[in-house]
Amino acid sequence: MITRSNLAEQLREYQIRSKHDWASVSFFSSTSSNITTSRVDVVVFVIWELVILAFLVFSVVSLYFKHIRLAFILVCITILLLLCMKITKQVRLARKKKRRMLLPLSM
Numbered sequence: 001m002i003t004r005s006n007l008a009e010q011l012r013e014y015q016i017r018s019k020h021d022w023a024s025v026s027f028f029s030s031t032s033s034n035i036t037t038s039r040v041d042v043v044v045f046v047i048w049e050l051v052i053l054a055f056l057v058f059s060v061v062s063l064y065f066k067h068i069r070l071a072f073i074l075v076c077i078t079i080l081l082l083l084c085m086k087i088t089k090q091v092r093l094a095r096k097k098k099r100r101m102l103l104p105l106s107m
Contacts, residue, residue, distance in 0.1 A: 041092060048085045052078055 059074035 041089075045085065045089070048081065052081050052085075055081065 055078040059071040062071040
């Protein structure tokens, strides 16, 4: 007989099996969540991280050539990108959580 606890256990096992923890996504996350990340999310966050790394490298290079103003601007842009990445991730996770709460447990 199918009971609610069996369905909840099957759902939990499915979520554990389908979870993809990549180092880049979990590095920037404040907490490790039980919500699975899709491949598109992972690709987007890897691209964001590469852009952030490029800005940091350019700021160090500009400091080397004694362009302090340019280095300061690049560091500010990098910090803004980090904040945008955090906000985007929180919004996506909130949407996913809200969508999952609307589905019945049997699905």
